[in-house]
Amino acid sequence: MATKKFMYLNRKASYGTAYAIESLEVVLIAAAFEQDVSLAFIDDGVYQIVEGQNTDGIGMKNFSKTYHALGDYDINKLYVSAESLEERGLTADDLMPLVYEDEDDDWEEKPSVKVVSNAELTKIMSEQDVCLSF
Amino acid sequence: MLHTVNKSSFERNSLQSCLNTIDDTSVILLIEDGVISAANNANSPMLADLASQGRVYALQGDVDARGISSKVADNIKLVDYAGFVDLVVEHGTAVSWV
Amino acid sequence: MKFSIQINEGPYQHQASDSAYQFAKAAIAAGHEIFRVFFYHDGVNNASRFTMPPQDDRNVINQWAELDIKNADGEPELVVCIAAALRRGMLDESEASKNGIEGNNIHPAFRISGLGQLIEAGIQSDRLVVFGD
Numbered sequence: 001m002a003t004k005k006f007m008y009l010n011r012k013a014s015y016g017t018a019y020a021i022e023s024l025e026v027v028l029i030a031a032a033f034e035q036d037v038s039l040a041f042i043d044d045g046v047y048q049i050v051e052g053q054n055t056d057g058i059g060m061k062n063f064s065k066t067y068h069a070l071g072d073y074d075i076n077k078l079y080v081s082a083e084s085l086e087e088r089g090l091t092a093d094d095l096m097p098l099v100y101e102d103e104d105d106d107w108e109e110k111p112s113v114k115v116v117s118n119a120e121l122t123k124i125m126s127e128q129d130v131c132l133s134f
Numbered sequence: 135m136l137h138t139v140n141k142s143s144f145e146r147n148s149l150q151s152c153l154n155t156i157d158d159t160s161v162i163l164l165i166e167d168g169v170i171s172a173a174n175n176a177n178s179p180m181l182a183d184l185a186s187q188g189r190v191y192a193l194q195g196d197v198d199a200r201g202i203s204s205k206v207a208d209n210i211k212l213v214d215y216a217g218f219v220d221l222v223v224e225h226g227t228a229v230s231w232v
Numbered sequence: 233m234k235f236s237i238q239i240n241e242g243p244y245q246h247q248a249s250d251s252a253y254q255f256a257k258a259a260i261a262a263g264h265e266i267f268r269v270f271f272y273h274d275g276v277n278n279a280s281r282f283t284m285p286p287q288d289d290r291n292v293i294n295q296w297a298e299l300d301i302k303n304a305d306g307e308p309e310l311v312v313c314i315a316a317a318l319r320r321g322m323l324d325e326s327e328a329s330k331n332g333i334e335g336n337n338i339h340p341a342f343r344i345s346g347l348g349q350l351i352e353a354g355i356q357s358d359r360l361v362v363f364g365d
Contacts, residue, residue, distance in 0.1 A: 004354065004355055006351075006354060009229065009230075011148075011151065011231075011232075018273055018274075019240075019273065022272065022273055022315075022316060025315060025347060026272075026347050026350060026351070029346065029347040029348055029351065030347075030351045032348070033348070033351045033352070033355065035351070035354075035355065042151055042155075043147060043151055083154070118154045118155055121154075121155045122154075122155045122156065122157050123157070125135070125155050125157075125229065126135060126157045126160070128227055128229075129227055129354075130227065130354040130355075130360050131227055131228065131229045131230070131360075131362075132238065132350075132354070132360075132362060133229070133230040133231070133232055133240075133362045133364055134240065134272075134273070134364065138361075140247075140248075140251070140363075140364075140365075141365075165251055166247045166248075166251055167247075195254070214258075215254045215255055215257070215258035216258045216261070216262060218255055218258065219255065219258045219259045219262055219264065220262075222235070222359050222361060223233055223264075223359070226359075227359075228359060228360065228361045228362070230361065230362035230363070230364060232240075232362075232364040232365050
């Protein structure tokens with residue numbers, strides 16, 4: 001069966017609601033199905049992959065390090081909205097350095113996070129077969 | 135693609151985010167509280183351009199429920215749930231802006 | 233066409249489940265097939281067999297049950313995500329006894345299963361529509 005392009009649309013920050021952690025749980029399960037997976041982080045969703053999260057003060061599980069595992073599962077297309085970052089006073093440097101090893105390029109380590117403009121995101125979204133929102 | 139927006143543009147930025155990433159052929163269906171954006175109000179300019187191209191729909195049931203049937207912009211097309219189903223069939227991938 | 237639906241919110245608190253139900257009903261009336269309805273996040277609460285809404289209002293759980301959405305083997309295709317369900321205290325008989333808990337609350341028209349069922353629904357269906365908040 002031909003693979004489908006799945007997009008996981010993340011627009012909410014972690015911790016305030018369960019959407020972020022439960023969206024990530026779907027993505028990890030999805031890896032086993034070998035589809036063409038992309039994650040989009042738009043609006044407050046960009047905060048899901050901000051570096052330096054510390055949940056000691058709120059008594060909730062810090063699941064941010066789990067994003068580092070995505071590369072091992074061949075999930076390496078994490079699109080972050082440039083406009084959403086800018087509006088929030090963030091840059092690419094504020095994000096977790098998520099990487100994957102490119103098997104087609106001698107297992108060279110490459111960044112999974114791609115900061116993209118709205119125009120680029122529009123094109124990416126228009127190519128998707130299935131879009132899951134959380 | 136069919137983009138559904140279920141929140142009012144006064145409550146959330148969902149409609150704006152949708153508009154930021156919609157391509158030239160996709161359409162928007164306003165449902166639930168999202169139909170508030172179909173009414174003539176301060177946020178009408180957001181949808182004016184797309185609506186003039188006939189690319190904005192609103193769910194009739196949600197419009198009626200909220201008592202705004204007489205306020206909906208003339209060029210926004212009202213559909214029932216059967217029409218919602220038809221839009222999904224016709225426009226392919228559904229993107230839900232919540 | 234084959235449709236699947238994802239519902240992210242519980243009954244009554246948000247309109248998501250109502251909208252999804254009306255959509256599913258219309259799709260069935262138009263001759264389409266509902267492959268699967270997958271309940272995630274608080275959506276798992278749509279499977280509670282203990283809800284008691286007022287008599288003059290719709291019964292969300294019963295509405296879903298009455299659509300009788302099943303697969304060719306006669307198993308329910310109103311699927312509740314097991315991870316989200318356990319977190320929120322939604323248990324079927326099997327999960328309850330496995331965990332030594334007396335009583336279970338999942339309505340028989342629903343079945344509990346893994347997240348893979350959502351992905352499979354996306355793969356196998358022509359269209360997948362998400363209802364959330």
